[in-house]
Ligand SMILES: Nc1ncnc2c1ncn2[C@@H]1O[C@H](COP(=O)(O)OP(=O)(O)OP(=O)(O)O)[C@@H](O)[C@H]1O
């Protein structure tokens with residue numbers, strides 16, 4: 001259970017459907033401040049959709065999303081822009097601007113939201129690219145990069161402004177084992193260094209155990225577990241156990 | 256009874272879609288206007304669009320304008336020569352170009368060239384989550400993507416129209432005087448006497464409105480694109496068709512209004 005800590009994001013009774021298809025049927029979620037929360041769940045259970053709702057990119061049908069106590073589902077567009085400045089987000093497919101080169105992509109949030117000089121921007125961009133393990137790619141276009149490289153450029157862009165909250169949608173999926181470790185460490189160190197709130201969507205049990213302070217698991221539109229990493233290890237919830245063991249047999253249905 | 260309901264849905268569904276689409280496009284326009292008055296002002300993006308919509312369309316516009324004027328001179332000569340009024344060709348070509356053919360044809364060319372590209376570009380950004388990424392980076396996509404395009408369309412289209420009218424008039428003169436042998440002095444004299452600056456302004460107003468239409472439609476179709484690459488293709492086609500139809504409809508409305 002989560003208690004005795006400051007809460008940065010609270011999701012209450014969230015419902016979301018696309019047409020007749022119900023993705024979320026009452027999600028409750030607590031995301032503590034200044035820690036890493038990993039959200040687990042099988043493919044297609046609506047983890048990405050959840051993250052997009054937390055940033056106000058998709059509006060829920062019902063429910064509340066409190067960011068620092070403010071319900072973002074009730075804000076107008078201008079207020080939402082202000083809230084989003086607290087966030088950085090890595091999209092599952094990186095979502096790089098394909099009309100800009102790598103340098104311009106990472107510099108984009110800096111140009112938009114700071115008054116830094118070109119020289120300072122340059123230093124930050126090079127530094128952020130370096131921490132994600134990229135060099136000499138500044139002048140490549142996104143279409144010239146591999147999937148894993150694109151993801152890391154997306155990561156550099158998400159952390160460029162050093163926001164209060166960073167949302168990572170499957171940051172290590174599609175990376176080789178060494179890069180996976182680099183990115184896990186990056187997420188871990190970024191959080192420790194800046195004491196920010198990080199939310200990481202993952203399928204990867206090993207890296208979850210390595211980086212997570214808190215975990216949540218989503219299945220069938222509901223929250224199955226939302227607690228500390230210790231809670232995850234000791235729970236007797238059959239859904240969680242099946243997911244952790246990676247077994248085909250159990251209550252999680254595969255069609 | 257059932258067939259009546261069916262009939263009503265067949266008629267009603269496209270109709271409600273039309274109303275719904277028009278409403279959404281109008282809302283996008285209002286939103287763009289609202290964002291126009293909020294900082295930041297991205298002058299560079301505007302320049303880029305002026306270049307893309309305007310400067311890159313110049314060659315097409317010059318060709319279209321010149322050939323239209325030339326053809327128009329031939330065609331009107333046939334009529335006027337029947338009662339010996341060949342020297343009126345210049346007047347008719349200039350009037351027709353300034354009031355009607357200049358704005359309509361150049362806007363349709365720009366809709367096909369730049370309007371379609373606007374839809375394809377914004378539509379691709381939509382289906383590849385780049386628009387979500389803009390939101391996520393706390394940049395308002397309407398302000399960042401739509402505003403510079405619409406603004407550029409409004410600025411650039413009258414200029415392109417002026418170029419088209421100029422080229423058309425020259426083209427008409429060339430055909431009338433050099434090919435058909437109409438008296439040079441009479442040609443120009445009548446043209447000056449019967450064509451006012453007001454006729455030209457009339458066309459400029461039209462061109463401004465058409466510039467708004469083609470960039471708004473282009474942005475709107477792109478912004479609400481759904482369904483991957485196929486969706487982008489479809490949106491692009493719809494964008495050009497809708498722009499052209501709206502340009503012709505508004506051409507009528509404006510003509511009747513300013514008659
Ligand atoms: N814009 C949309 N329109 C319609 N359905 C959607 C849309 N976005 C997502 N969905 C549906 O919502 C469900 C959840 O999608 P989501 O991308 O959140 O899954 P996920 O948990 O992130 O999966 P993965 O781990 O594979 O990334 C899917 O069944 C998907 O088909």
Ligand SMILES: [Mg+2]
Pocket residue numbers: 047048049092169
């Ligand atoms: Mg996902």
